[in-house]
C-alpha cells in the first residue's frame with residue numbers, strides 16, 4: 001500500500017529545503033543552486049537500487065510508458081501484445097503512439113499467460129509487454145523465450161511493482177527500458193511521478209531529450225541556449241518530487257520487509273484452509289506483498305466469500321469488477337478501436353467475449369490490500385475475515 005502511509009518529518013524537511021532554496025526546476029539556474037540537483041540524486045538512487053546504468057525521472061508512470069515507447073520508435077499501426085488485466089494507462093500509452101494493444105490471456109498469477117502469446121504474433125507485432133500486477137512478477141523466463149523465438153523485444157509494464165524481483169533481478173530491468181509509477185497509490189510515491197530505467201545510453205539520451213521538448217541538457221550554458229534534438233513534450237519531474245523521492249527510496253527496503261512480514265502474519269493466522277487457493281507466483285520470493293489474492297472455485301463462491309468477509313469486518317474486492325484495471329470494462333478503448341478501424345487500421349474489437357479466459361479467473365479472484373503501517377490487530381481481523389469468507393464460499 002502507498003508510500004504516503006509512512007511520510008514523516010524527513011519528507012517534510014526535504015520539501016522545505018527545496019522551497020527554502022527556491023530551486024524547484026530540475027534543470028536551469030546552474031550557477032546559483034550550489035550543485036544541488038534533487039531529481040538527479042533520486043534518479044541515481046533508483047538506478048543503484050535496481051542495478052541499471054541510467055534512470056530518467058518523468059511526471060507519471062503513464063509518461064514513462066509513453067516516453068519509452070516513443071523513444072524505441074513505436075509508430076502507428078505497430079501491435080504490442082499485453083495483458084487485459086492492467087491499469088488502462090498501459091494501453092493509453094500505446095494508443096497515444098498510434099500503436100495497437102493486443103490482449104493475451106492471464107493465468108492464475110494474474111499476469112500474462114506465456115502460452116497465450118505466440119498465436120497473437122503477426123508481421124505487425126513489434127513487442128510483448130507483460131504487466132507485473134499487484135507487485136509480483138510475470139513468468140519472465142517463459143515470456144522471454146517466446147520473445148526470443150520470434151525475435152521480438154520484451155518490454156515490461158512494471159509500474160505497479162517497483163522493488164519486486166524475478167529470480168533476483170528487478171522487474172523493469174528485463175527489457176531495453178522499464179517504467180515505474182510513483183503515483184499516490186504506489187509503495188514509493190512522490191505524489192505524482194514516474195521513472196524509466198535502462199542500460200542503453202543511446203536510448204536514454206533519446207528519452208532524456210524527448211521528455212523535455214528536445215533539450216540537449218548542458219549545465220555549462222543557459223537553458224535557453226541549449227541545442228534541440230527532435231520534437232518532445234514536457235514530462236519533467238520537479239525538484240519537490242525529486243526531494244521526496246530521495247527520502248522514499250531510502251525507505252523502500254524497510255517498507256518491503258514490513259509488507260512481507262505483515263502478509264506473512266495474515267497467512268500464518270489464516271493457516272491451512274482446505275480449498276483456499278492463493279494467486280500463483282512465478283517467483284514467490286520476489287513479490288513486494290502489497291496485496292493478498294485468493295482464487296475461489298467459481299464466481300458464486302467468490303461473491304459468498306466477499307459477503308462473509310465484509311460481515312466479519314474487512315471488505316475485499318472481486319477483480320472482474322475492477323473497471324479501471326480490466327479491459328472488459330473499457331468502452332473508451334472499443335471506441336478508439338472503432339475510429340482506428342474506420343481509418344483503415346487493423347485493430348481488434350476488444351469484445352468481452354474474447355476475454356473469457358481472463359474473466360474465468362478474475363470473476364473468482366478476491367483481493368485485500370496489505371498496509372505497511374497495519375496494526376497486528378487489523379492483520380488478525382483480516383485473517384478472521386478470510387477464514388469467514390472461506391467457510392461461506
Ligand SMILES: Cc1ncc(COP(=O)(O)O)c(C=O)c1O
Pocket residue numbers: 060061062063086087089090131157159160180181182183185193194
Ligand atoms: C500497471 C500500471 N501501468 C501504468 C500506470 C500509470 O501510472 P501513473 O498513475 O503514475 O500514470 C499504473 C498506475 O496505477 C499502473 O498500475
